[in-house]
Amino acid sequence: MADLGTFWQSFGFAVQSTLRDFFGPSGSLQIDTVVPDIKTAENFCGICLRHIDLWKFLAIKRKERGQPKLMDDKYFVIFIDEFDALLHAENISIRDSFLGVLHSIKTTDNIYIVKSVVGIGTFNILSLNTQTKALSPFNISDAFKNPNFTPEQVTTVFKEFATEYKLEIPDDVIEDICLNTNGYVKQTDWHAGLVNLCGRAIWSYMEEHGHILNGKLSYREWKIFSGEHLGTKIAEYRTFDKMIKSLSNESSRNANNLLRTYFLGFRGDVKIPIGPKRELANFLVGEGILLPDEGTGSGMAFKMSSPYVDSIIRRRILPELDTSAPMTAPIKRPNKTYDVLRLVSDAVRYFNKDILRNAVTRAFKTPKSGKVEGASL
Template sequence: MSLNCLVLGETSFKNVFSVDIGNKNIVDGEIIDSSNLKISHLKTHIWNEKKDAFQIKDPDSLNLWKVDISEDNEYKLKDVSTEKDIEVKLSGEMLNPNRKFEFYFPHLKNTINIHIIVQVPAATVTSARKRKWAVNSAILQHERDIFYYVEPEGNDAILESIWRHENIALYGARASGKTTRAQQIRKLLENEGFICIYVSLKQVNIETEESFWMTLGSCIEQYACTHIDFKSASVFESVDDMKIISSDYFHLVFMKRNWNSNVVIIIDDFDKMCEANDDVKISCLANFRCIRNSRYNYAIGSIIAIGTSSRILDLNPITMVTSPFSFSETFQNPNFTFNQVQDLYRKFATDYDFTIDPEVIKDIYKQTSGHAGLVCLFGHFIQNKLLEKIGKDNVLTFSSWFTFSINSLQKDILDHATYRKMIEMLNKTNAKPAIDLLRTRFLGFFDNVRIFSDEGEKLEFLVDEGVLIEGKNYLSEFKMSSAFVDGLIQRQVIPNVYKSSPESAVPQKDDDDESLDILNILQTAIQFFDKDIISNAVNFANNLYTGSQKNMCAPRESVYSTELNRILVNWLIKKSG
């Protein structure tokens, strides 16, 4: 039997470790039959596996909690930091050290789920553990000394809008730090005396009006149960007094007379409302608008909606007969600046006592465009894959980084759920129209592109998947989210969707070393360029000097380089190894 364990505070299945339990188990030099194995023995077993990370001398100081968390419910691990959180949010049960192992685990139904949450004494965790990179998880206030963290810019403007009781939309690329920013804002507001309620629409059923309000109410109640002191904040004695099972109950619960302070509701993953039917959209937006227009009767001062694209700004159905709901203020979550990325990596190098070549940091910024998720993933890979290979000079050279980024980086990224799902979605047959647009207008080009034609659904799909980001100045402007994502798609998607390439053997020189005949390869590859792509690209061309003439329309260089890359991948790599 293999138990999957996770340390309290970790939020990803990537950090799960396994402990094997056999018919006979060696614990402190003794052989213990599984029938006699106690939870105290299990503590020792786990401690032996992770003692270097735990930095504690006594395994008995560990607390073990029985849980059953599937990968689909990974989101539940967010914002879990206390025993109360484990009990309420994860339905955890603390294991009695004197009880036998088989009392709690007679058998395991789901071998891939998380079975044990390991609670390490807090003092040792925070003082002894070096900082690490948060990978696709929000950084909470109490975790800022554990993870590498950038203070978000522009929070003052958001706070000012909330003081004015405005409804706010915050949007930005997937894994760009929106939730981390929202959690920081929540903490700042709570310090100012606001009551904040954070929910995610991922956990809300949007099929019908009834299911929407009931599940939204359940999420609000669950959050309030662990984060709100009812007696000081409201007239309610407990969460049982604020049952929300419909829009009417939502209004009743949040009447001003029931609360002692202004309430701010933060709704993450608000994009999900785009998938709802018109009845659900109208019910949600009309009720939010009603509260906004009668705000003196309600405790809700502001609603903050968070999503990946500006679609959340206009969800009003055409069938909506009342005045539309709108956000008073919108904020686009920015990527990290170069200086912020540089500062993060310098702190990382100091923590782990090595020197990082400045060119490595420049390349990371160039590849990621400062996208928070990618910046942290790159740091995570350096920490876990490259530090152990650094030589005696203790320097991470650009050569080492470049070799790793060429040979391993894409493969390692695809082990990460966000980017694996992106590539899977783009390779589906129904994504072909969006890929056609991407190939024609965006790939290999990193400036803004203005789209005036009716390509809305394709653009929304590409933004939702994290391929494109929206421009700041015009809603019709888009660009590639990063050079790395561009390269990932050119290698993992385009050759799969557009398969044409030479069938002949790859040309080699006649000399003894059998090196490739580069000129011959290029001459052959050009013959397989997609003529439609090249000819249509002139419609979106730049005015250039061509020969002795200027202001001649010619396709961007990126059109040619993208086509050449596609053919070479299919020919040299896929067909010839």
């Protein structure tokens, strides 16, 4: 949104609609009071004041039901999903106004009914601040990491899904989902959001192709679907859509170069020393692309968050930034085959030179013994 007034009307309508589920003639609490309109920052602050009728009637209702009194009589907990959208607000006055209001509520909590405000988003919400950097409502001690799934939980979730929708999902499909939502054998937790997206994608595929599946999602069908089709489903999700737009900007080229040089295609830890590269790595952590792992001394290790994220960057971001490519299609031989060595020779001219220079130390496929036979290019 580009307009501050529109933002507060939209946010206020969401808060008002939620409160009306509980208050008013049709509310579940059966408290006959009116939820006022919320169209401005002042309206929002007003609805959070402790002394208004809304909260007084709630206190009376709780007393009638014999419920224990809350500590300091605070009833209102606000959860805000996609909180990192404030980072990309076209009008910085939206961010400054909203964070300023939350800061006011937090620092003058004796007059407000708000017990807590929970912002949900990627790591970069920890760096959210106003333009003056003086009114942040949060600090690092307020951060909580959302727990991921264990392997047993992933299996349980998909078994329950299969039972509910009468679809057989073999163990090798579930194992493949585990591998690609995390990709690290030594890890014991899996990205809950990506696991959920895989489930949603399977449901969508089942709705469209149920007549072909015949009640079973075979491993072969899954691998076909989990290529471009699943990538599209993941990319459409708001969190990943924002990530793609952020990295597709020319201003993110250095961050993409860091990914290409050190991380893409590699599932291990990479130590990045303090300096410009560390800043780029921290930016990528904020976008949900890298995972941090505290190291020792001046080094800090990072790794790709998952193979699925790796694939999104390769397929949807890098091709948009690097448009150089052969202008003509490969020519087939008379027997309809290709000269593979010639294809490789032509393709190498378009490869990123930094990656080629690092091939000696960063090649990930090596023979168990002996040398690979082949002519020099």
